[in-house]
Amino acid sequence: MPAEVVIKGTGGGKLKANKPPLKIEVDPFDSIRESLKPDQALLLAESPLTVVWRRTHPEFLRSDRVIEPWRMTFSERAGIVFSPLKQLGEVLQKKVENKDSKDFEWMLTIADEEGKVFQQYSGSDYPPKEIVWNGQNDQGEWIRAGKAYSPVYVFTDKGGYPYTRAGEPIRFKGIVHQERDGVHVSLDSTILFGTDKAAKDPTKDGLGLLRASADLIKRRYSGTPIRVESYAGSKTLAETQAQAVENYLIRELMLLPQDIATDSLKTPYAEQRLEIILVNR
Incomplete structure (x- = not known):
């Protein structure tokens, strides 16, 4: 028989055991879970109109035509944007802050293909950062699809010297x-x-x-x-x-x-x- 082996601790501490917390899965909706299930009878129900269309117009209900966003031609923004302050910076060949533009009179003329004035905006100082135009002039006329309209900017400094710049033609x-x-x-x-x-x-x-x-x-x-x-x-x-x-x-x-x-x-x-x-x- 082997000799008896005695193991003694030297720390004087008590033996401890760490138990994991008790985790019980509880479904808070258990009592009403059945009532949350969809009514299969309703999901399978068919409108009499649907039945009729399925019989008389099967090509409509089985059509693979869908809305295709990448074909979109019309801008989601309700207007044409002009930037007089930016254009002033282009003609002066430097960045112009709003406070630096107070000494400039400005005029934006939108001309049609025949060179006639279609719409015009102007001011005695501070060319605006942005003008949003809906495409209608003061006489109630709308721009026409396929026609080109040219924006022309004229800035006049306090000495009476004019600066002119033509913007990109507009055509839709x-x-x-x-x-x-x-x-x-x-x-x-x-x-x-x-x-x-x-x-x-x-x-x-x-x-x-x-x-x-x-x-x-x-x-x-x-x-x-x-x-x-x-x-x-x-x-x-x-x-x-x-x-x-x-x-x-x-x-x-x-x-x-x-x-x-x-x-x-x-x-x-x-x-x-x-x-x-x-x-x-």
Whole structure:
């Protein structure tokens, strides 16, 4: 037999045991958990209208057409931004703080393609850091899609010496604005129907512009009655172009014939365009 072995501690302390805290999983919603489950009968229920549409318009309910944000043409910012103070710094070739601009009179002229003044802003001092223009002039006229508008800045110092600077021309494929009869989506006919504006069907670029317009309507104006107005070189051509756009929108927006109408008018080349009007109810 082995000798008895005795182990003695030298610290004089007591033996301690660290126990982990007791952890009990408790579901605070246990008593009502069953009542939180969705009613499967409701989730599986079908509206009689849905059943009818599934039988009569399966191509609509199974359509793979979706809103595609990357096709967006229209700016989300409600206005065109001009920066007179920054332009003053460009002509002086130095950074200009607001306090340094008090001695400069300023004028911003927005001219159309014929050089006529479309809109104008001016001040006797302190050119503003930013002007946001909605595209409408003081006479209530809106800029036109496809037309170029040029901003021209003139700054005059206290000695009467003028500094002039022309900004980048402004041109839009499409413009959205509110008028009395509804929201107008004005589109450039050179994009829709070629540089001569005479094609009977939309070009490849024109289809992209129409798709962007359709997506805009899906996002903001779904269910609104639509009127398509075509302005072309002849009445017949205008009717043909309006019909082509109407057919496209019926397909893309899944419209019923009574939800969309067309109008057409012969106009000079400079005034030719296409308007999609979301009519006030």
